[in-house]
Amino acid sequence: MMTDPIADMLTRIRNAVRVERAFVDIPASRVKRGIADVLKREGFIWDWQEVEESPVNTLRLELKYGSNGERVIQTIRRMSKPGRRLYAHCKDLKPVLGGMGITIISTSKGVISDREARREKVGGEVLCEVA
Numbered sequence: 641m642m643t644d645p646i647a648d649m650l651t652r653i654r655n656a657v658r659v660e661r662a663f664v665d666i667p668a669s670r671v672k673r674g675i676a677d678v679l680k681r682e683g684f685i686w687d688w689q690e691v692e693e694s695p696v697n698t699l700r701l702e703l704k705y706g707s708n709g710e711r712v713i714q715t716i717r718r719m720s721k722p723g724r725r726l727y728a729h730c731k732d733l734k735p736v737l738g739g740m741g742i743t744i745i746s747t748s749k750g751v752i753s754d755r756e757a758r759r760e761k762v763g764g765e766v767l768c769e770v771a
Contacts, residue, residue, distance in 0.1 A: 645669060647718045650768055657703060657713050668697040674751025675744055675767065676701055682742050682753055684713050684770055719743070719766040729763040741771030 642648055649666050656664035666672060668690055676688040676699055686702040704712040720726040728745070733754040736743055743754035747764035757763065 644718075644722050646671060646675070646767060647721070649675065650716050650718055653701065653703075653713065654716050657711050657716075660705065660709065660711075661703060663700050663702050665691070666699045666701065668699045671746065671751060671767075672699055674746070678742070678744050678751055678753050679770065682770075684742075713770060715741075715769070715771045717769045719768055726766045727764065728766050730757050730761050732763070733758055736769050737771045741769060744768050744770065 645667070649672050652664050652666055673688075673690070676685070679685045679701070680688060684704060686704050688699055688701045691698045691700050706712060733743060733745070735741075735754070744767045745752055745754060745757050745764045746767055747757060747762045749760060749762055751767070752760070752762075
């Protein structure tokens with residue numbers, strides 16, 4: 641049994657980027673789909689798709705690299721953890737690396753980036769930071 645599936649997802653992405661894999665497979669869930677969608681909207685991955693498998697569907701994320709092979713995802717860090725949940729109001733969300741990175745937040749309107757949360761004036765649980 642896995643204690644923190646979101647941390648597992650972030651670790652799989654971090655490891656795949658480190659060895660420059662073209663894609664990474666992750667067990668699917670609704671929150672993970674939301675995180676993958678935010679990463680795609682914000683330009684950190686090319687695309688994602690859900691692959692039908694038994695017993696659990698799999699998310700396949702196509703990782704993005706620069707023209708010279710440089711990593712688009714430099715760091716990806718879990719903020720809220722099962723033992724210590726971290727919540728933030730939209731006014732408390734500051735830009736990551738001067739706007740070069742994002743914070744992914746789980747809100748009542750779904751999983752969104754910090755930019756979208758400030759625009760829509762909603763807060764929620766701070767899942768992770770990506771830069």
